[in-house]
Amino acid sequence: MLARCAAETGAWLVHYSTDYVFDGSGETARDEEAATGPLSVYGQTKLEGEALIRASGCRHLILRTSWVYAARGGNFAKTMLRLAAERERLTVIDDQIGAPTGADLLADLTAQMVRTAVAQPDLDLSGTYHAVAGGQTSWHGYASFVVEQARRLGRDLKVQTIDPVPTTAFPAPAKRPLNSRLDTTKLQATFGLYLPPWQQGVERMLTEILG
Template sequence: MLARCAAETGAWLVHYSTDYVFDGSGETARDEQAATGPLSVYGQTKLEGEELIRASGCRHLILRTSWVYAARGGNFARTMLRLAAERERLTVIDDQIGAPTGADLLADLTAQMVRTAMSTAAGSDLDLSGVYHAVASGETSWHGYASFVIERARQKGRELKVQTIDPVPTSAFPTPAQRPHNSRLSTHKLQQVFGLRLPPWQQGVERMLTEIL
């Protein structure tokens, strides 16, 4: 419905998609041209949404992202800090790899991309519509993410009980929906087309921790 309305009015449509449109195999970062292959209903419906938007003919920015967090509300970092205050030993998955990406970073990227796309469209026939991967730079596992959060929290004066953070495979925490092991996304296209620099994931997590602590 939104895509059809955008097509009829000439408006831009921003849609947030996910790394779940891929099958999570391999160890390299996927670009926007990589073959999709969702493992779950969630991934399949997100991919179908992308396809319907493209088919509508509207001007659009589809941003695939992953491991999104925000300082407000529940998130992985808050959960790890709570458990670290209660337990001496934690077990955290280490065979899923991605880039923690702040909602604030996505908001900034979106604003700059929309501004550039609209101004470019107004001054030329160039259309920047398309799919773009939008994640913080660098990569880590959930175990690496947890370790970083706990180390930084201690440096900021938070007293925590945890002594050991053990890495475990995904199979240690079976879930009904299969999560991709490889959530690496290449942001080369976004940086090249829009001239944007993606900060390292640690920078955003550090800022989030400063706020929640």
């Protein structure tokens, strides 16, 4: 409905998609032209949404992202901090690789992309873009960084050990892709945007929630 309305009125449509449109195989970052292959209903419906937007003919920015967090609401970092305060030992998955990406970063990217697209109507900027923070890590690396930064900020934590474990240690009804690496070359080159390392955004988020 939104895509049809955007097509009829000439408006731009921004849609947030996901790394779940891929099957998570391999160890390299996928670009926007890579073959898709969702493992779950969630990934499949997100992929179908992308296709419907393209088919509508509207001007659009489809942003595929991953591992999104924000200072407000629940997130992985807050869960790790809570558990680290309660337990001496944690076990965290180390064979899923991606880039923790702040909602604030996505908001900034979106604002700049829309501003550029509207200001330069003669350029064909409509399309799909991968939008994640720079660098990569595992959930284990993410958790270790969170604990390290929390201690630097003065938080007293009980945890002494964070053990890496495979995804199979935490069976789940829906499969998660092991490889969530997304190549952001297209976004950076097209819009001239810099994507900061994931650690920078996580540090900012922790500073906000730990004060």
